[in-house]
Amino acid sequence: MSDGEDRPARTTVRTITDLARLAGVSAGTVSRALAGNSLVNTRTREKIVSLAREHGFRPNQMASGLRRQKTGVIGVVIPLGHDTRQQISDSFFMTLLGHLADELTHEGYDLMLRRVVPGDDPDWLDRFIGSGMIDGVIVIGQSDQFERIEEVADGYRPMVVWGNRQEGQHHCVVGTDNRLGGRLAAERLVAAGARALAFLGDTGPMEFAARFAGAQDIATRRGLPPILPLPTHLSPDRAGEEIARHIAAHSGTIDGIFAATDTLAALCLIELRAQGIAVPQDVKLVGFDDLPIARQTVPPLTTIRQDIAAGARGLVDLLLRRLAGESTESLVLPPELVARATA
Amino acid sequence: MSDGEDRPARTTVRTITDLARLAGVSAGTVSRALAGNSLVNTRTREKIVSLAREHGFRPNQMASGLRRQKTGVIGVVIPLGHDTRQQISDSFFMTLLGHLADELTHEGYDLMLRRVVPGDDPDWLDRFIGSGMIDGVIVIGQSDQFERIEEVADGYRPMVVWGNRQEGQHHCVVGTDNRLGGRLAAERLVAAGARALAFLGDTGPMEFAARFAGAQDIATRRGLPPILPLPTHLSPDRAGEEIARHIAAHSGTIDGIFAATDTLAALCLIELRAQGIAVPQDVKLVGFDDLPIARQTVPPLTTIRQDIAAGARGLVDLLLRRLAGESTESLVLPPELVARATA
DNA sequence: GTGAAAGCGCTAACAC
DNA sequence: GTGTTAGCGCTTTCAC
Numbered sequence: 001m002s003d004g005e006d007r008p009a010r011t012t013v014r015t016i017t018d019l020a021r022l023a024g025v026s027a028g029t030v031s032r033a034l035a036g037n038s039l040v041n042t043r044t045r046e047k048i049v050s051l052a053r054e055h056g057f058r059p060n061q062m063a064s065g066l067r068r069q070k071t072g073v074i075g076v077v078i079p080l081g082h083d084t085r086q087q088i089s090d091s092f093f094m095t096l097l098g099h100l101a102d103e104l105t106h107e108g109y110d111l112m113l114r115r116v117v118p119g120d121d122p123d124w125l126d127r128f129i130g131s132g133m134i135d136g137v138i139v140i141g142q143s144d145q146f147e148r149i150e151e152v153a154d155g156y157r158p159m160v161v162w163g164n165r166q167e168g169q170h171h172c173v174v175g176t177d178n179r180l181g182g183r184l185a186a187e188r189l190v191a192a193g194a195r196a197l198a199f200l201g202d203t204g205p206m207e208f209a210a211r212f213a214g215a216q217d218i219a220t221r222r223g224l225p226p227i228l229p230l231p232t233h234l235s236p237d238r239a240g241e242e243i244a245r246h247i248a249a250h251s252g253t254i255d256g257i258f259a260a261t262d263t264l265a266a267l268c269l270i271e272l273r274a275q276g277i278a279v280p281q282d283v284k285l286v287g288f289d290d291l292p293i294a295r296q297t298v299p300p301l302t303t304i305r306q307d308i309a310a311g312a313r314g315l316v317d318l319l320l321r322r323l324a325g326e327s328t329e330s331l332v333l334p335p336e337l338v339a340r341a342t343a
Numbered sequence: 344m345s346d347g348e349d350r351p352a353r354t355t356v357r358t359i360t361d362l363a364r365l366a367g368v369s370a371g372t373v374s375r376a377l378a379g380n381s382l383v384n385t386r387t388r389e390k391i392v393s394l395a396r397e398h399g400f401r402p403n404q405m406a407s408g409l410r411r412q413k414t415g416v417i418g419v420v421i422p423l424g425h426d427t428r429q430q431i432s433d434s435f436f437m438t439l440l441g442h443l444a445d446e447l448t449h450e451g452y453d454l455m456l457r458r459v460v461p462g463d464d465p466d467w468l469d470r471f472i473g474s475g476m477i478d479g480v481i482v483i484g485q486s487d488q489f490e491r492i493e494e495v496a497d498g499y500r501p502m503v504v505w506g507n508r509q510e511g512q513h514h515c516v517v518g519t520d521n522r523l524g525g526r527l528a529a530e531r532l533v534a535a536g537a538r539a540l541a542f543l544g545d546t547g548p549m550e551f552a553a554r555f556a557g558a559q560d561i562a563t564r565r566g567l568p569p570i571l572p573l574p575t576h577l578s579p580d581r582a583g584e585e586i587a588r589h590i591a592a593h594s595g596t597i598d599g600i601f602a603a604t605d606t607l608a609a610l611c612l613i614e615l616r617a618q619g620i621a622v623p624q625d626v627k628l629v630g631f632d633d634l635p636i637a638r639q640t641v642p643p644l645t646t647i648r649q650d651i652a653a654g655a656r657g658l659v660d661l662l663l664r665r666l667a668g669e670s671t672e673s674l675v676l677p678p679e680l681v682a683r684a685t686a
Numbered sequence: 687g688t689g690a691a692a693g694c695g696c697t698a699a700c701a702c
Numbered sequence: 703g704t705g706t707t708a709g710c711g712c713t714t715t716c717a718c
Contacts, residue, residue: 015711026689031713041687058473062414063711066405066694073455073476094437101458110476111456112416115444130401132695133416133453236635266639273641292579296609298616298641358695369705374697384703406695409710475711 013055022055023048034059073110074319075134076100077125081118081143081205091263091291092308093140096162099312100138107316109135118145125152129159136319138162142173142206160319162311164206165330172322174314174331178207181304181335182214185258185286188302190222192284192343194256198228200243200268201260208260211288215258228254232264239264243271251277255284256343262287262294262303269297269342284343299341307333356398365398366391377402416453417662418477419443420468424461424486424548434606434634435651436483439505442655443481450659452478461488468495472502479662481505485516485549503662505654507549508673515665517657517674521550524647524678525557528601528629531645533565535627535686537599541571543586543611544603551603554631558601571597575607582607586614594620598627599686605630605637605646612640612685627686642684650676 013019016034020027025044033040033048040048051057065071078093097113104111112134116124125148129137136158142149146169149161153171161173189197197219203212216227230246232239243264251272259265265287272279279285279299287294290305314331321328356362359377363370368387376383376391383391394400408414421436440456447454455477459467468491472480479501485492489512492504496514504516532540540562546555559570573589575582586607594615602608608630615622622628622642630637633648657674664671 016713017711027711028690028713029688032688035713039687044687056469056473058470058475060409060475060711062405062409062475063694064713066403066409066696067711067713069694071405091434094441098437101456105458113444113454113456115448126399127401130399132401132403132405263635270639292606293636293639296613296636297639359697360695370695371697371706372704375704378697382703387703403695406710407697409712410695410697412710 011055013051013057016059019048019052019055019057023051070135071133072108073112073134074104075112075114075128075137076140077114077116077128077137078140079116079118079124079143079145081145091293092261092289092306095291095308096140096312099309100315103312103316107320118143118148122148125149129156136160136323138315138319144204146206158319158323160315160322160328162315164210165332166206169330172318172328172330174311174318174333175207176306176311176333176335178210178335179214179217181288181306182211182216182258183218184214184335184337185211185288185304186215186218186227186256188286188337188339188343189256189258189284190218190224192256192280194284194343195224196228196254197224197256197258198230198246198250198254199258199260200230200232200246200264202231202233203229211258211260227258230257234261234263236263236267240267240271243268244274247271247275247277251275251283255282257283257285259285259287262289262291262301265301265303265342266293266297269301279342286343290338294338294340297342302340302343303338305336305338307336354398356394356400359402362391362395362398362400366394413478414476415451416455416477417447418455418457418471418480419483420457420459420471420480421483422459422461422467422486422488424488434636435604435632435649438634438651439483439655442652443658446655446659450663461486461491465491468492472499479503479666481658481662487547489549500668501662501666503658503665503671505658507553508675509549512673515661515671515673517654517661517676518550519649519654519676519678521553521678522557522560524631524649525554525559525601526561527557527678527680528554528631528647529558529561529570529599531629531680531682531686532599532601532627533561533567535599535623537627537686538567539571539597540567540599540601541573541589541593541597542601542603543573543575543589543607545574545576546572554601554603570601573600577604577606579606579610583610583614586611587617590614590618590620594618594626598625600626600628602628602630605632605634605644608644608646608685609636609640612644622685629686633681637681637683640685645683645686646681648679648681650679 016030017027020030030048033045101111118124139161142163149171161171163173163175164178165173199212201208203209219227232242259268277283287301287303290303294301294303310333318328359373360370363373373391376388444454461467482504485506492514504514506516506518507521508516542555544551546552562570575585602611620626630644630646633646637644637646661671
């Protein structure tokens with residue numbers, strides 16, 4: 001390692017042509033041998049393969065992709081519409097991304113990640129798709145881009161979206177039944193004795209809107225007053241203050257809070273404690289997602305579970321089928337109440 | 344939207360040649376016009392650009408990449424060596440990844456994400472680099488692959504690694520001074536009155552080993568008994584049980600715990616509470632990372648802060664400079680004690 | 687079974 | 703200023 005040039009003295013073999021020269025065959029044969037599928041003479045193939053290994057040769061995927069008109073890469077894009085400052089590091093999306101990486105790797109695809117701010121670039125989706133770099137795209141979250149996604153879906157098949165399902169939509173979506181989730185949450189709050197309910201979080205994004213609507217379904221059915229929306233941003237810094245203000249303004253008048261996400265619920269728990277409000281005695285609280293943090297709050301958070309791993313599997317499975325030319329239905333996953341100690 | 348074919352009747356223009364035909368110029372001119380830099384006639388350029396926009400034309404990045412020998416993509420790879428079941432969704436890495444995505448996007452690069460299990464594929468790094476799909480690579484975490492990374496670093500410049508710095512290493516690394524962090528943690532525990540210290544977490548990965556060593560420095564300096572290692576896995580399910588066993592076995596004999604990560608510290612806090620051990624009265628606890636969860640535990644966690652955003656900025660900055668041919672030093676970031684309520 | 691040759695879509699000399 | 707040409711590294715007919 002100490003003396004200058006320590007690269008092995010072997011010819012550097014960067015292209016399939018280099019390798020062909022070395023093996024005394026043509027580039028075409030090398031290509032076939034490495035692809036394995038064609039009927040190349042076994043001896044020839046073995047020689048080529050061992051030569052390739054010996055010299056650490058890897059075929060250039062750009063060239064191969066260009067020629068075959070496919071890249072082996074799936075694009076994953078996270079549109080940040082509602083709240084630009086919402087970090088890409090938002091826990092739920094990040095966990096989903098992790099599972100997607102696992103699933104795609106497992107299927108032999110690479111993952112290209114893009115975070116976009118649709119407000120800055122209305123063309124975000126076409127640009128990604130048209131880049132020629134990806135064989136298909138997974139959109140994580142509809143954000144406020146439902147219409148844009150619908151338009152694109154009509155002309156581009158290999159796309160699957162994580163989000164909420166709307167009546168009669170065109171694009172293929174995988175997601176939890178958010179409205180049902182909202183119902184489960186509200187039912188739990190009511191069963192625990194709450195009567196004056198609030199919804200903590202922005203109701204703009206469709207997934208949150210559906211959760212809110214589901215909760216409202218229950219309030220209506222039970223003859224309770226309408227649910228009070230307590231809007232917040234998603235980034236923890238801002239949400240913290242906003243929640244503090246909401247609680248200060250409405251403690252005493254509400255006795256049940258349905259938080260749009262576990263992250264918000266956890267912050268809410270802190271604020272409730274800070275303001276001397278006992279959970280679940282004075283106020284019941286239910287979250288959404290069942291992130292790891294839900295088990296670690298004090299008291300542990302009652303929440304609505306989304307099966308993230310199943311979601312990732314569904315997204316990849318549907319995408320691969322669409323890539324293969326199939327038509328696919330959307331996939332709606334059932335949410336599940338996880339009863340812990342806050343309601 | 345209601346009548347069958349709603350694609351515009353315009354000729355579909357997929358390649359630069361299509362566009363050239365439409366504009367009545369040659370492909371070369373279109374290429375130059377779109378690149379903007381060459382001295383194309385302003386009128387011609389405007390015509391081409393507007394035509395391109397009108398038809399939603401995007402140049403194929405694979406082709407352009409192949410020709411220019413650069414892709415505009417940076418690879419980000421997470422080697423999962425020590426603990427295969429460690430999720431890619433590990434909080435710290437995920438947050439770092441989020442910041443990397445922001446930084447790279449900002450610099451006009453795309454991000455290709457790969458999760459690898461070095462045990463299954465010893466060739467993981469060369470394979471990624473040799474794929475021809477990326478201009479450079481950021482390795483998140485050295486895992487148990489220090490040697491492999493060193494070997495590659497000698498022959499491949501555009502690589503930067505997140506991890507721990509070793510005396511005399513070849514590869515360019517960005518990371519926190521873990522040993523110093525370990526010292527800060529142990530000093531805090533001792534200052535809070537702890538005398539019998541334990542380290543919670545696997546000491547195999549170098550970063551953790553350095554944290555452990557730092558803590559041991561302080562124990563030695565203060566004439567305290569050696570620090571007791573309490574090994575765990577990183578995945579929350581297994582770690583939970585392991586921690587419970589450790590606490591059951593050693594409560595009473597230890598009065599200060601330094602957890603390798605906040606995630607472990609949070610789990611530890613739960614277990615201590617479950618076993619009726621008061622924090623910080625009976626046992627002091629310090630974490631590492633300062634993840635969002637550290638503010639949300641009860642009581643809030645005293646921890647050692649790593650500046651993740653600065654880390655991401657450093658990684659990207661150094662990588663771009665190496666890409667530009669510069670030689671770069673490694674970057675060691677200072678950890679910072681964040682005093683909350685557990686020690 | 688293997689070689690030769692034609693291109694995938696783009697860019698960069700080199701002409702004019 | 704713009705057209706022409708020659709590839710980037712690979713795959714895939716089409717011959718033989």
